[in-house]
Amino acid sequence: MPKQQKPIAFLYTFLLVTTLLICACKPTTTPTDEPTSPPPPTDTAIPEPVEKLIETPEPMADQIALTDGFEREVILPEPAQRIVSIAPSNTEILFAIGAGPQVVGRDEFSDYPPEAADITSVGSMYGDLNAENIIALEPDLILAAMINSPEHVQALEDLGLTVFVLPNPMGMDELYQILEMAGKLTGREIEVATLVEGLTVRVDTVFSKLVGAEPVKVYYEVDGTDPNAPWTIGTDTFQDVLIRIAGGENIAADVQGYVLFSLEELVARDPAVMIFSAGPWVTTTPESVSERPGWGDISAVANEEVYGIDANWIDRPGPRMVDALEAMAMILHPERFE
Numbered sequence: 001m002p003k004q005q006k007p008i009a010f011l012y013t014f015l016l017v018t019t020l021l022i023c024a025c026k027p028t029t030t031p032t033d034e035p036t037s038p039p040p041p042t043d044t045a046i047p048e049p050v051e052k053l054i055e056t057p058e059p060m061a062d063q064i065a066l067t068d069g070f071e072r073e074v075i076l077p078e079p080a081q082r083i084v085s086i087a088p089s090n091t092e093i094l095f096a097i098g099a100g101p102q103v104v105g106r107d108e109f110s111d112y113p114p115e116a117a118d119i120t121s122v123g124s125m126y127g128d129l130n131a132e133n134i135i136a137l138e139p140d141l142i143l144a145a146m147i148n149s150p151e152h153v154q155a156l157e158d159l160g161l162t163v164f165v166l167p168n169p170m171g172m173d174e175l176y177q178i179l180e181m182a183g184k185l186t187g188r189e190i191e192v193a194t195l196v197e198g199l200t201v202r203v204d205t206v207f208s209k210l211v212g213a214e215p216v217k218v219y220y221e222v223d224g225t226d227p228n229a230p231w232t233i234g235t236d237t238f239q240d241v242l243i244r245i246a247g248g249e250n251i252a253a254d255v256q257g258y259v260l261f262s263l264e265e266l267v268a269r270d271p272a273v274m275i276f277s278a279g280p281w282v283t284t285t286p287e288s289v290s291e292r293p294g295w296g297d298i299s300a301v302a303n304e305e306v307y308g309i310d311a312n313w314i315d316r317p318g319p320r321m322v323d324a325l326e327a328m329a330m331i332l333h334p335e336r337f338e
Helices: 003-024 089-096 115-119 131-135 150-158 172-187 189-209 238-243 263-267 286-290 321-332
Strands: 064-067 073-076 083-085 105-108 139-147 164-166 216-223 231-232 248-250 258-260 273-278 308-309
Touching: 064 172, 073 115, 083 089, 089 105, 089 115, 089 139, 089 164, 089 172, 131 150, 139 150, 139 172, 150 164, 164 172, 172 189, 172 321, 189 321, 216 263, 238 248, 238 321, 273 321, 286 308, 308 321
Parallel strands: 083 105, 083 139, 139 164, 216 248, 216 273, 273 308
Antiparallel strands: 064 073, 216 231, 231 258
16 A cells, blocks of 8 residues: 555544444434323213302291281281381280380370380371371381271371281180281290290189189170160170180170170170279279169179279280289189189
C-alpha cells in the first residue's frame, strides 16, 4: 500500500468503530402500551332522569277551619292574637281559657271577669257596634255569639273582618266542645283541656248525686215585668238544658225558644219550683213574686219555693253554666246534697 493512504484507512476504521460503539450504548426503546379505557358498564340501560324537586305549597300547620253557629266555615291562617268579643259569654270564655291578653275589644255588657272593664268597648250587641273603633283595633278575629244578629255579623264581614259565631250549648258535652273551639281559635288548647277536665269532674259529681231522682216541675222566668204575661223558656234554650240535667221538668217544654205565658196557663201547669235570673238590673225577688195578684195559687209561690240564680251564670252560655247547674240541682233536690 502506498504510504500516503494510511491516514485515510485509519480514519475510516476510527469512524466505523465509533459508530458501532454509539449504537451499542444507545438505550433500546420499547413501545409503550396504549392507554386502556375503563370497562363498559354491566348495566347498559339508560338511567331514568332525576326528577327535579318542585316546591309545592303545603297546608299551613297552624291553619284553622271550623264551622260556626251560623253554619259557616271560617278559616284562620293561624290562632288569633287580636280578638274583639261582641258577647259577654265570649269574653268570659276567653278569659277562662287564658286568652284574656289577646282580647283587644269587647262589647259594652262584658263585665266579667272584672279586668274585662279595662278593655276598649266597641258598643252594644243590642244597639250599634262602633265599626270605626273595631277597625282601629286591627283585630284578626271578631268573636260573636248566637245572641248577635245575622245583620251585625254580615255588616262586620262586609268590612273585611273575620267573624266566628260560637254556638249555644245544648248540653254539657256541647259546652266542652264550644270551649275547645275557642281554644283552637286562640291557640289555647292546653288551657282548655285543663278547664274542661275540672268542669267535667264537677258535672259528673252532680249527675252521680241525681241518679234515680224524680223530676221536679219547674217554671223559669226570663222577665216578669208584666205578671199577667211573663216570659219563659221552652226547648232549644240552654236554660231548658240546665233544668233537665239538674233533675227538673220544664213546664214549658212543649214550646220552643223564648215565649210569653199567660197567668192562667201558669196556674194550670202549677210548677213546684220557680227560678228566675237574679242580677242588679232585675227587680224580681221571692217577696215581690208573692205579692203578684193571682200568683198565690201557684204551688211554688204558696210553698215559698221561689229562687233566684245569678243571671250571669244561667243566662250566659259559658263555663259558669256549671255554677248554675250546681245551684239549680241543690234547689230542686236539696236532699241529695246534704
